[in-house]
Amino acid sequence: MEDHICFDRDRCELRLLDQRLLPVEERTVVCRTLDDVVRALQLMVVRGAPAIGVTAGFGAALALAEVLDGGAGDWRAAYAHALERLAAARPTAVNLRWGVERIRRLWQAAGDISRPDLLARITEEALAMQAEDIAVCRAIGRAGAEVVGDGQTVLTHCNAGALATAGYGTALGVIRGACEAGKRVRVIADETRPFLQGARLTAWELQRDGIEVTVACDNACALLMSRGMVDVVVVGADRIAANGDTANKIGTYGVALLAREFGIPFYVAAPLSTIDLATADGTGIPIEDRPAEEVRCLGGRQVCPEGVPVYNFAFDVTPAALITGIITEKGILKPPYAKSLAAALSA
Secondary structure, three states, X not given: OOOXXXXXXXXXXXXXXXXXXXXXXXXEEEEOOHHHHHHHHHOOOOOOHHHHHHHHHHHHHHHHHHHHHHOOOOHHHXXXXXXXXXXXXXXXXXXXXXXXXXXXXXXXXXXXXXXXHHHHHHHHHHHHHHHHXXXXXXXXXXXXXXXXXXXXXXXXXXXXXXXXXXXXXXXXXXXXXXXXXXXXXXXXXXXXXXXOHHHHHHHHXXXXXXXXXXXXXXXXXXXXXXXXXXXXXXXXXXXXXOOOOEEEEOOHHHHHHHHHHOOOOEEEEOOHXXXXXXXXXXXXXXXXXXXXXXXXXXXXXXXXXXXXXXXXXXXXXXXXXXXXXXXXXXXXXXXXXXXXXXXXXXX
């Protein structure tokens, strides 16, 4: 699945599959302006760290087109401001700023070229980012296939599949890689409250691919593991600190603690672009606090008493000590992560 993020160069518009409506409805959201892209990111029309990074590239192209069409007196200052707005749309996934900074570097290196040529170059770069992400995810899948044995059951949390990337997926890429290697694989998808990415998105993807998947409520992890129903855990990541501490969807830390308790390997699958060496450890990772209504309501119906406060932290941080390995396009990195992460990036 590689068509959920689609850029139309002729119309200069970005088309995004609205992930909020899956699995019941497949509808496309069309973005023509920077405001449209920022709104799509914040409302989680598109989500998942690599997908956010790719969307940032296309958002940067739309922002430049908008600035040039608007006839701003100082278009360079206006575009720099637009890129900052885009980078700040969501705080936790490092790929968002990574995508914006990649475009900024291209802009700075372009020198004195015509504005239409600059727009063409930025659009080409965004398309290259999209193609690269698909290739990276397939490499992650090939590298990670070895951690899943034939006939084993993989538990995953949230959605780190094709929908969370430009295509193929990271954690689900590992599962797809194992299946393509001829292994029989079963998957348990945590429902992942409050946005239900596991129940709605992971199950939808795997069912479409003919991969055996069962959804379990988040609270069932301990029981499933205690009964020997889980052989390995593979999750994605939104940011990996220099020491290996990893931010992922809220609830991941708890799954990692349970995996340690029951002696189950716990792997993180992520591209090198998700590694943030500028953040020393997990305490420096900003955690997004999302609207209370996402917890207060379920399926459009209020499930909490009126006036009761809500915690809706979107991510938590799993300490590096709980992670068996980090699966990247360069292979499986092992502790000590401060050394292996830095070496993988320098290579």
